[in-house]
Amino acid sequence: MSSVASLHNVIKRYVRGKQTIEVLHQLDLEVPSGQFLALMGPSGSGKTTLLNLIGGLDRPTAGEVIVAGERIDQLSSGQLAKWRARHVGFVFQFYNLMPMLSAERNIELPLLLTSLSSAQRKRNVAAALELVGLTTHAKHKPSELSGGQQQRVAIARALIADPTLLVCDEPTGDLDRASASDILGLIQTLNRQQGKAVIMVTHDQKAADYASRILHVDKGQLVEAADRSAATAA
Amino acid sequence: MSVLRQISAVVGMNLRNLPQRRGASLVIVIGIAGVVAVLLSVLAMAVGFSRTIAGAGSPDRALILSGGALQEAMSSVPSDAVPNITAAPGIARDSAGRPIVDAEVVAQVQVTHGDTGKPTNVALRGVGSEEFALRPEVHLVAGRLFRPGLHELIVGQSLKTRYGLDIGSHLSFQNGDWVVVGVFTSNGPDLLDSEILTDSQTLLSAYQRNWFQSVTVRLAGPGSFDQLKRALAADPTLHVDVYVESAFRAAQSRILNLILKWIGYFIGGMMAAGALFGALNSLYAAVSSRSLEIATLRAIGFGSGSVIVSVLAEALLLSIGGALIGALCAWIFFDGHVSSMMVSGLEPPIAFAMSVTPGLIVLGIVWACVIGLIGGLFPAIRAARLPVARALNAVV
Numbered sequence: 001m002s003s004v005a006s007l008h009n010v011i012k013r014y015v016r017g018k019q020t021i022e023v024l025h026q027l028d029l030e031v032p033s034g035q036f037l038a039l040m041g042p043s044g045s046g047k048t049t050l051l052n053l054i055g056g057l058d059r060p061t062a063g064e065v066i067v068a069g070e071r072i073d074q075l076s077s078g079q080l081a082k083w084r085a086r087h088v089g090f091v092f093q094f095y096n097l098m099p100m101l102s103a104e105r106n107i108e109l110p111l112l113l114t115s116l117s118s119a120q121r122k123r124n125v126a127a128a129l130e131l132v133g134l135t136t137h138a139k140h141k142p143s144e145l146s147g148g149q150q151q152r153v154a155i156a157r158a159l160i161a162d163p164t165l166l167v168c169d170e171p172t173g174d175l176d177r178a179s180a181s182d183i184l185g186l187i188q189t190l191n192r193q194q195g196k197a198v199i200m201v202t203h204d205q206k207a208a209d210y211a212s213r214i215l216h217v218d219k220g221q222l223v224e225a226a227d228r229s230a231a232t233a234a
Numbered sequence: 235m236s237v238l239r240q241i242s243a244v245v246g247m248n249l250r251n252l253p254q255r256r257g258a259s260l261v262i263v264i265g266i267a268g269v270v271a272v273l274l275s276v277l278a279m280a281v282g283f284s285r286t287i288a289g290a291g292s293p294d295r296a297l298i299l300s301g302g303a304l305q306e307a308m309s310s311v312p313s314d315a316v317p318n319i320t321a322a323p324g325i326a327r328d329s330a331g332r333p334i335v336d337a338e339v340v341a342q343v344q345v346t347h348g349d350t351g352k353p354t355n356v357a358l359r360g361v362g363s364e365e366f367a368l369r370p371e372v373h374l375v376a377g378r379l380f381r382p383g384l385h386e387l388i389v390g391q392s393l394k395t396r397y398g399l400d401i402g403s404h405l406s407f408q409n410g411d412w413v414v415v416g417v418f419t420s421n422g423p424d425l426l427d428s429e430i431l432t433d434s435q436t437l438l439s440a441y442q443r444n445w446f447q448s449v450t451v452r453l454a455g456p457g458s459f460d461q462l463k464r465a466l467a468a469d470p471t472l473h474v475d476v477y478v479e480s481a482f483r484a485a486q487s488r489i490l491n492l493i494l495k496w497i498g499y500f501i502g503g504m505m506a507a508g509a510l511f512g513a514l515n516s517l518y519a520a521v522s523s524r525s526l527e528i529a530t531l532r533a534i535g536f537g538s539g540s541v542i543v544s545v546l547a548e549a550l551l552l553s554i555g556g557a558l559i560g561a562l563c564a565w566i567f568f569d570g571h572v573s574s575m576m577v578s579g580l581e582p583p584i585a586f587a588m589s590v591t592p593g594l595i596v597l598g599i600v601w602a603c604v605i606g607l608i609g610g611l612f613p614a615i616r617a618a619r620l621p622v623a624r625a626l627n628a629v630v
């Protein structure tokens with residue numbers, strides 16, 4: 001089976017003033033297509049750093065990053081932006097919706113980068129709204145929505161341009177238990193029904209349990225947790 | 235196509251956010267409004283001033299001064315030279331067949347300002363019987379004409395409004411008491427409107443002079459000026475210079491005009507530097523307050539170009555808004571406002587109407603755009619170079 005992401009010998013160092021910290025040491029990772037992967041680990045262990053490399057938001061200091069069939073560790077920032085538009089949907093802890101735009105306008109944003117006509121965009125937005133169960137809230141501004149609803153809008157926005165990969169950094173970190181399981185259920189459904197690969201960073205074991213595979217970031221390397229396939233199949 | 239859509243989406247989003255940054259935005263608008271208002275006011279003086287001076291001159295008249303005199307005040311044309319000038323070719327004739335020539339005397343008299351009581355020098359011009367044929371734009375608006383031989387005066391409209399000189403006012407000079415019998419205008423606040431007129435022979439005898447300051451003639455037609463000039467140069471008894479009146483006035487106003495422009499550009503430039511720093515500051519603040527929004531858009535795949543354009547568009551919009559407010563202020567407060575200025579060589583202060591022309595307003599908008607673009611450029615570059623991953627992570 002082909003990989004949606006493969007990282008080889010990836011090193012990431014940050015330079016802060018005179019001091020250099022190496023967050024990822026020669027890290028290797030293979031994520032098969034259609035996998036729902038949870039990344040766990042203590043705060044500061046490098047989860048976000050790793051996710052940013054996979055999502056093409058940042059470049060490694062050394063090593064090879066191949067995502068969605070393309071080697072992205074050498075791309076310029078302009079090339080990366082175009083690549084992200086085609087292949088990655090992002091879901092953030094604090095939703096990152098545009099406060100002045102309605103839900104449907106927020107969801108439409110990634111489509112502005114495509115050649116779709118306005119009628120086609122409208123149709124796709126309506127379908128995405130329905131998928132996340134917010135058809136009745138299309139005209140609402142983010143401030144008029146609950147946290148869970150805002151995260152649904154964010155998920156619809158991440159999906160609208162049909163990315164290869166969904167990248168989520170603590171998508172339920174800011175939500176209560178009920179909304180969180182709601183959102184995680186939605187992500188899981190998308191993964192199972194649409195076959196979207198998902199890579200999700202979380203602190204929360206309960207959240208990680210929705211994934212088909214869990215990896216721990218530990219001392220700059222990845223450690224496989226016990227196989228989840230039995231648990232999730234149940 | 236999608237690039238334009240991208241840009242317009244980001245620009246639109248940014249502009250919709252503007253009301254939330256009202257304070258910082260106002261800094262830009264007010265700063266630029268100030269620059270444009272000051273620039274336009276000073277330049278409106280320059281425009282009004284040159285219009286007035288140039289308006290006092292006509293291409294149909296020639297001004298004759300004594301040789302080498304650069305200004306009327308420095309010129310003296312002897313009385314016995316006047317007949318020779320009158321006989322020269324190229325001069326238009328009145329209905330009675332007389333050449334339209336007027337030899338004029340200029341003196342200075344003191345008048346007291348109605349409100350402040352401050353004495354001011356005003357030009358007193360002695361004119362001959364051909365004056366009204368020579369300058370058809372001059373006409374009485376009240377009273378009657380002075381009579382030769384009597385100490386009678388007519389005053390320009392702007393002296394009436396500024397110094398309260400009116401029919402019945404008395405002025406005393408050269409041991410005589412002179413009375414105002416009429417008010418004239420020459421269509422708008424121009425040079426002559428700031429003067430007092432009387433009969434030239436009466437004035438010559440009061441001052442016991444036998445020379446005039448200048449001789450002005452009406453030219454017969456195109457080509458007459460060269461004809462006249464050649465004839466006067468060929469006369470060995472005459473030592474005079476001839477100018478087309480409008481060209482002479484224009485040359486006279488050129489230097490002052492230039493000075494006014496430099497003052498305008500200098501003060502405007504200093505204020506522009508201030509406004510520029512204000513704009514830089516506000517726009518840097520705007521970019522950092524938008525950094526999460528920008529980083530999110532970049533993560534979604536929006537290009538840095540659209541981010542740059544959005545910052546520049548904000549800068550331009552605010553600048554142009556400021557320019558329009560500044561231009562409106564200059565126009566409301568100063569357009570048509572009658573100001574006066576002392577000019578060396580044109581001794582009494584000249585009244586002129588400041589004029590905020592469409593050309594000046596365009597100039598103001600151009601200045602504003604330049605300030606806005608420079609002020610927006612560096613913040614725009616910062617926005618475009620925003621490290622996306624770090625900005626996204628800097629949340630809370």
Ligand SMILES: Nc1ncnc2c1ncn2[C@@H]1O[C@H](COP(=O)(O)OP(=O)(O)OP(=O)(O)O)[C@@H](O)[C@H]1O
Nearest residue numbers: 014015016023042043044045046047048049050624
């Ligand atoms: N842009 C940066 N410049 C310098 N150091 C950074 C930068 N980003 C992250 N770091 C450092 O790298 C380490 C890993 O950060 P990272 O954000 O990847 O951790 P994390 O596992 O996501 O933590 P958390 O669970 O708190 O989100 C931390 O020590 C952090 O301080």
Ligand SMILES: [Mg+2]
Nearest residue numbers: 047048049169
């Ligand atoms: Mg993190």
